[in-house]
Amino acid sequence: MICAYAQKLSINGTESPTDVGRVLNLFSGIAHWQGYQDSLVLLRYLYSLRYEVQVKVIKVMASKLPEVIENTARCRQVVGILEGEQVLAVDCEGVSLGVDGPLTLVQVGNYSGEVYLFDILKNKDLLGRGRLGTLLESGNIVKVMQSCSNDSAAFYHQFNLTLKNVFDTQCANLLIQEHKGRRLAPPLKLAVICEEYGGKGFSTELKDGIKTEWMKMTGDIWAKRPMTEEMILYAAGDVTAIVPEVYENQKRYLEDNNLLAKFEERVEEEIFYYIDHSFKQKRRDRVDANVKEIIRNIDATYSSNASIIDFNEDGDEYRALKRIHFREAADVSVLIDRLKTELVRKDFIDLSEKLEQEGEDFVLMRSKVHLFDYEKHPDKLIADTAKIVNRKLNDIALKDVRTKYDMQSKLVFLSQIEKEALRSMRPSGFDDPDFPQVTLHLYWLLMEEDLQKKFDEFKETQRSFKMGEGYYKKMKFYIARRTRVPESLKRKARMFKNELDRTFGRDVVPSGNAGV
Numbered sequence: 001m002i003c004a005y006a007q008k009l010s011i012n013g014t015e016s017p018t019d020v021g022r023v024l025n026l027f028s029g030i031a032h033w034q035g036y037q038d039s040l041v042l043l044r045y046l047y048s049l050r051y052e053v054q055v056k057v058i059k060v061m062a063s064k065l066p067e068v069i070e071n072t073a074r075c076r077q078v079v080g081i082l083e084g085e086q087v088l089a090v091d092c093e094g095v096s097l098g099v100d101g102p103l104t105l106v107q108v109g110n111y112s113g114e115v116y117l118f119d120i121l122k123n124k125d126l127l128g129r130g131r132l133g134t135l136l137e138s139g140n141i142v143k144v145m146q147s148c149s150n151d152s153a154a155f156y157h158q159f160n161l162t163l164k165n166v167f168d169t170q171c172a173n174l175l176i177q178e179h180k181g182r183r184l185a186p187p188l189k190l191a192v193i194c195e196e197y198g199g200k201g202f203s204t205e206l207k208d209g210i211k212t213e214w215m216k217m218t219g220d221i222w223a224k225r226p227m228t229e230e231m232i233l234y235a236a237g238d239v240t241a242i243v244p245e246v247y248e249n250q251k252r253y254l255e256d257n258n259l260l261a262k263f264e265e266r267v268e269e270e271i272f273y274y275i276d277h278s279f280k281q282k283r284r285d286r287v288d289a290n291v292k293e294i295i296r297n298i299d300a301t302y303s304s305n306a307s308i309i310d311f312n313e314d315g316d317e318y319r320a321l322k323r324i325h326f327r328e329a330a331d332v333s334v335l336i337d338r339l340k341t342e343l344v345r346k347d348f349i350d351l352s353e354k355l356e357q358e359g360e361d362f363v364l365m366r367s368k369v370h371l372f373d374y375e376k377h378p379d380k381l382i383a384d385t386a387k388i389v390n391r392k393l394n395d396i397a398l399k400d401v402r403t404k405y406d407m408q409s410k411l412v413f414l415s416q417i418e419k420e421a422l423r424s425m426r427p428s429g430f431d432d433p434d435f436p437q438v439t440l441h442l443y444w445l446l447m448e449e450d451l452q453k454k455f456d457e458f459k460e461t462q463r464s465f466k467m468g469e470g471y472y473k474k475m476k477f478y479i480a481r482r483t484r485v486p487e488s489l490k491r492k493a494r495m496f497k498n499e500l501d502r503t504f505g506r507d508v509v510p511s512g513n514a515g516v
Helices: 002-008 017-033 039-047 051-061 072-082 132-136 149-159 169-179 190-196 205-216 229-240 245-256 260-271 277-301 316-323 326-332 334-361 369-376 380-404 416-423 437-464 469-479 487-504
Strands: 067-069 087-094 103-109 115-119 142-145 166-168
Touching (some): 067 072, 103 132, 103 149, 132 149, 149 260, 166 169, 166 245, 166 260, 169 190, 169 245, 277 316, 277 326, 277 334, 334 380, 380 416, 380 437, 416 437, 437 469, 437 487, 469 487
Parallel strands (some): 142 166
Antiparallel strands (some): 103 115
């Protein structure tokens, strides 16, 4: 229908490449949101049209965008409608969304493809008097979500809400893969989940564009208002993708194979992952046990001449070798130690090549804490490469910080890897001219936050509190008379050290043995 309509249009004019790209992104998002199975075919067709024709096609398709709700009374009306559903799809957006990262938008969709966007940034009371929170905590309505742990953490820690009756499509996927024989099944992106379980056609162009913007240009994009059409379509697309097909196909498999009880345990684990540490530990113990078993099997079944190239990179054995720490690998056997070393070398070669190709455009997706360990690897080549790679990643992250944030940006907007990069800085004071103003400002805010967390930990643990010698020296640096650190940080550090001196003795590094 869309193609037929476009063929009837006859408009002359010139194209703007920038506008064409934006229109194609919008088209991709609308096709995804409205569930066109042939969205990629339509996208290719749209490329062949003149820009003005593309615009008219988009306007036809986007004549009814999802409703964005800001008003409390309207929210109650919509929640009343949604309470009549048995199954809803739910997703959230925010800035570094999680325990501290602010939740700014909640998307809810039904089986009919209707989507409502609840603007929590504009009106937090939508979750309270607007009764959206009641819907999320309802045990009578199934909420279909994808990897809900960060969403759950935000609801709990920021709004005192606990998700109930969740069907998590990632948890379902992992359990199904385990039932089919996998022991370390990888989590899948939403687009792959849809493809694997018969979901709607899923075009990733819009998602990739929005994701690149918040990773490289606008760190607080989900705290920007008004939202662009692209943002609205991005947000709506994630909920229409998983109902009804993905949900029903996964649920059928779980029911047919008597997996629902175990599935409910896994979903509970996902909901409470960042709420109750015991659930995180439970998952870690289960995965670590699988890793150890796989490593033992490798050691028992492979010859001493085996090489890392003998393993399927998508397989459980390869994933187990990636997960085991290099020191643990050395304790298992010569074979496992060598395979781990080969894998680490290969990973660093691949990462170095990617950094070389992409330069400052490289997108930092995850924490690099594990990479610091490799700077102490007994293999000199690995250790030296790790130092070079970490420096490059820090440089990219710090450039991203300068680009994405300003003097009004909050620390909660920063990703973990950006905070790690800030901690690598060594400014001489709050006015060090060698560092950009924004970066320096965020650095000192982070130093004060880190110190406060240490102080809070001490108040909770008292005589069993421990502090590394390196951090103790840093705290003394803050206190020193001539150091140019923010006055609030200096005061806090002095207060903290006085408390430590009273507990452990003057200038004694806390070791957790006071009074023993």
